[in-house]
Amino acid sequence: KRPPAALLFIFGGSGDLNHRKLSPALFNLFIDNWMPEKFGIVGIGRRPYTTEGYHTHLMDGIRQFSRRKEEQNGKWNDFSQHVSYLQMNAEVEEEYQKIAEIVKQKEAEFGEHPNVIFYMAVAPQLVPDIAQKLGSLNICHDTKCTRIVVEKPFGHDLESAKELNNLLSSLFNEEQIYRIDHYLGKETVQNILALRFANALFEPIWNRNYIDHIQITAAETVGAEGRGDYYERSGALRDMVQNHILQLMCMIAMEAPVSFEANEIRNKKVDVLNAIRRYSNDEVHAHAVRGQYSGGWMKGQQVPGYRQEKSVSPDSPIDTFAAVKFYIDNWRWQDVPFYVRTGKRMHEKSTIINIQFKPAPSYAFPSEAADTWRPNRLTISIQPEMDIRLRFQAKRPGQSMTLNPVDMIFNYKDAYDGDEPEAYETLLLDVMEGNQTLFMRSDQVEAAWKIIMPILETWESRSPVDFPNYAPDSWGPEDAEALIARDGKNWVTLP
Ligand code: BG6
Numbered sequence: 001k002r003p004p005a006a007l008l009f010i011f012g013g014s015g016d017l018n019h020r021k022l023s024p025a026l027f028n029l030f031i032d033n034w035m036p037e038k039f040g041i042v043g044i045g046r047r048p049y050t051t052e053g054y055h056t057h058l059m060d061g062i063r064q065f066s067r068r069k070e071e072q073n074g075k076w077n078d079f080s081q082h083v084s085y086l087q088m089n090a091e092v093e094e095e096y097q098k099i100a101e102i103v104k105q106k107e108a109e110f111g112e113h114p115n116v117i118f119y120m121a122v123a124p125q126l127v128p129d130i131a132q133k134l135g136s137l138n139i140c141h142d143t144k145c146t147r148i149v150v151e152k153p154f155g156h157d158l159e160s161a162k163e164l165n166n167l168l169s170s171l172f173n174e175e176q177i178y179r180i181d182h183y184l185g186k187e188t189v190q191n192i193l194a195l196r197f198a199n200a201l202f203e204p205i206w207n208r209n210y211i212d213h214i215q216i217t218a219a220e221t222v223g224a225e226g227r228g229d230y231y232e233r234s235g236a237l238r239d240m241v242q243n244h245i246l247q248l249m250c251m252i253a254m255e256a257p258v259s260f261e262a263n264e265i266r267n268k269k270v271d272v273l274n275a276i277r278r279y280s281n282d283e284v285h286a287h288a289v290r291g292q293y294s295g296g297w298m299k300g301q302q303v304p305g306y307r308q309e310k311s312v313s314p315d316s317p318i319d320t321f322a323a324v325k326f327y328i329d330n331w332r333w334q335d336v337p338f339y340v341r342t343g344k345r346m347h348e349k350s351t352i353i354n355i356q357f358k359p360a361p362s363y364a365f366p367s368e369a370a371d372t373w374r375p376n377r378l379t380i381s382i383q384p385e386m387d388i389r390l391r392f393q394a395k396r397p398g399q400s401m402t403l404n405p406v407d408m409i410f411n412y413k414d415a416y417d418g419d420e421p422e423a424y425e426t427l428l429l430d431v432m433e434g435n436q437t438l439f440m441r442s443d444q445v446e447a448a449w450k451i452i453m454p455i456l457e458t459w460e461s462r463s464p465v466d467f468p469n470y471a472p473d474s475w476g477p478e479d480a481e482a483l484i485a486r487d488g489k490n491w492v493t494l495p
Contacts, residue, residue, distance in 0.1 A: 003432035005038040005114035007106050009099060011090060011130055012121030013043020014057070017151065021182075022121060023058045023083075024066035025424035030079045031072050032421075034429055038110040041083045042102060044090065054085035067419050090122075090130050096137050103139045117431055119149045123230075124156075128167050135171030149178040149431055152243050153234060154440070157456065158449035165442040178431050179440035183244040185423030185430075187412070188382040190438075192251040192353075195380070195388065202378075203256065205357070206332075212375065213337045215354040215484075215492060216248050219346035219475070223293065223303060224320070228311030236322040237290070237459075240342040242452045243440075246273065248382075249338055252353060253328055262437040266444060273447035275330040284458040291321030291477035293345040294468035303345065303472050317463045320344040321470060323480040324455065325487075339484050341491070345472040351382040354492045366401055374405045381494060386412040386420070 008026075010018050029035050043054060059076060063069050071077070086102070088095045107113050118134055120127050127150060139146065148168070155161025168177050183189055196202055205211070218240055224231050231239070250269035257264045279287055295305035306312060306320050321343030328338065357376040365373075377391040389407045396402040412420065430438055469477040475491065484491055 002034060003036045003115075003429065003434075005110050005112055006036050006117060006432045007040045007042070007103060007114040008117045008119060008432075009042045009044055009086075009102075010119045010121055011044050011126075012119075013054075013085060014045030014047045014049065015121055017121040018043060019057070019061035020065045021422075021424045022119065022428070024062050025422055025428050027062055027076070027079055028066065028068060028421065028425050029429055031068065031075050034425075035082075036114075036432060038112070038114065039082055040102075040106050040114070042086050042099075043083070044086045044088055044099075046087065046089060048087055049085045051084055055080045055083065058083065067422060090126065090133070093133055093136075096133050099134075100137055100139050113145060115145045115147065115432065115434070117147045117149060120151060124151075124153055128164065131168055131171055143173055143176060144434070146172070147176050147178060147431060147434075148172055149180060151180050153238060154179055154243075154445050155449065156233065156238070158446065158453050161445050161449050165446065169442065174442065175434075175436070177442075178436065179442075179445060180427055181243050181247050181438075181440055182423045182427065183247055183382075184438040185425075185427040186382060187420045187426075188380065188386050189248065189251060190426075191388075192248075192380065197256050208332060208334055208336050210357055211336055212356045212358045213339065213487075213489060214252060214356065216245055216252075216338070216340040216352075217354075217491065217493070218245060218248075218340075218342040218351045219348060220342075220344050221298070221346060221349050221473075223345050223472075224306060224309040224312060226310055228309045231320075232312055232316060232318055235290075235319040236342050236344070237319055237324075237452060237455060241322055241324065241340065242448050245340050245342060246276075246448045246451065247440075248353060249276075249326070249328075249340070252355070253333055253338075255332070260437065262435060262439075263441075265437050266441045270441070270444050270447055271330075272328060273444060273451065275328045275333075276451045277327040277329050278451055279454050281454055281458045281461075284455050287325045287483075288455045288459075289321075289323045289477060289479040289483050290319035290459055290464060291323075291343060291470045291480065292316070292318065292464070292467040293320050293343075293470055293472050296472045298345065298472040305468050306344075307468065317460075317467065319459065319464075321346075321476045321480070323476065323483055325483060326451075337487065339489075339491070341476060341480055343470075343476045347473050347475055348493075349384055350494060352492075352494060353380040353382065354378075355380075356489070356492075365403060369401050369403045373403060377492070379492070379494070385494060 012018055086098060088098055103116055155164050250272045253272045254268040257268050292306050295308060307314050307316050323341035326338040355378040359375045379389045381387045388410045391405050391407050393403045394406045396404050
């Protein structure tokens with residue numbers, strides 16, 4: 001069923017996020033017949049564009065970044081009829097009347113009042129001011145029909161996140177606020193819930209009695225990508241761990257929900273965040289490692305170090321790599337370490353979750369069989385590979401009792417033909433449908449910051465002495481290997 005009539009205003013309509021992600025996602029939803037029967041999309045920006053020029057700009061983004069790169073036999077023409085551009089200075093209050101007028105116009109055209117969605121695809125520092133000005137714009141009698149979508153970073157630290165939450169909640173109800181974490185829209189991430197809670201097989205062993213430890217790796221090959229301005233105020237811990245990685249941890253560690261109601265799922269996730277151990281400043285050193293990439297060679301090409309990137313200070317203390325060993329202090333997970341790591345300019349792009357089970361309680365096989373013996377492991381590959389592998393022991397064919405580990409693999413591409421939707425498609429559709437399940441509630445954001453703050457404060461109070469400390473095309477600094485090796489374990493990568 002298609003969502004009800006919608007009018008979408010994209011602040012940052014001439015910007016990068018809209019060009020790369022939002023417009024391609026909306027066009028794909030249109031091709032797949034998921035857009036409402038009646039809808040309008042208005043890109044808002046400062047740059048002057050004619051309607052035609054704006055359409056050309058968006059089509060260019062689709063050719064470069066969409067999973068479908070073509071106009072799709074006239075579909076683009078149909079779609080673009082719904083798309084317009086509004087040049088406006090978002091800092092000037094009176095200009096917002098233009099938005100009110102468009103809403104009125106569309107209401108008349110649609111013959112009904114559409115849901116009005118304001119998407120903040122702008123630099124984070126602009127969000128409070130725009131939200132405030134939108135809040136005083138009276139365009140809808142029923143508050144539920146206006147929605148505001150806020151991108152990460154949601155605040156710069158706990159204090160600023162609280163301030164932003166307070167401001168937004170003084171202007172909108174929580175049901176109107178959609179805080180995006182695009183990892184939650186990924187197919188493979190959503191599938192974690194299906195794997196865990198639609199099968200009887202895994203849940204009985206999904207706990208401290210059977211699981212030795214869990215690893216999450218989110219490695220990227222790209223560097224700062226011209227985003228030095230943003231990244232200098234962020235770093236890997238803020239950019240990836242505070243949000244995406246902690247959300248993956250929640251999916252793996254949460255208790256079974258009793259329904260798929262948005263707040264039920266979010267309650268179960270926030271329970272995980274509240275149970276994650278917060279380190280004192282003295283404990284940080286033993287549990288967290290930071291890194292920054294140097295210049296060097298990457299897949300046959302010479303690449304600059306982080307400190308040589310555009311808009312980056314030559315003695316920048318910013319982390320482009322972070323690894324943390326977390327604990328979740330609750331009944332299910334007591335004493336099970338969760339090792340997480342993320343970094344730029346790493347050996348390969350790969351986001352994987354490894355669930356490492358404990359060894360079998362006793363092992364009666366002859367000693368030569370034991371050489372290749374490995375405990376069971378479940379690997380959930382989020383991207384770019386999309387698969388789930390269960391490793392177990394098998395007997396090697398032949399007269400001797402030799403064992404070796406084998407993988408049972410479920411691969412999305414083999415199992416289902418057709419393209420899976422991109423995260424932004426799923427999330428934009430959810431906003432239009434009014435489903436907040438995959439969006440962050442204010443308490444989730446704050447709980448996540450509380451976990452990260454001691455690490456940030458400790459790192460920021462002491463400049464790193466050894467930066468840069470890892471080469472491009474590697475798996476990060478040696479200390480990250482040591483973090484896990486100390487416990488007699490090692491990081492797992494896909495074969
Ligand atoms: C974004 C970060 O949230 O996620 C980027 O700001 C990062 O720095 C990106 O590159 C990774 O997303 P994905 O979907 O490519 O894993």
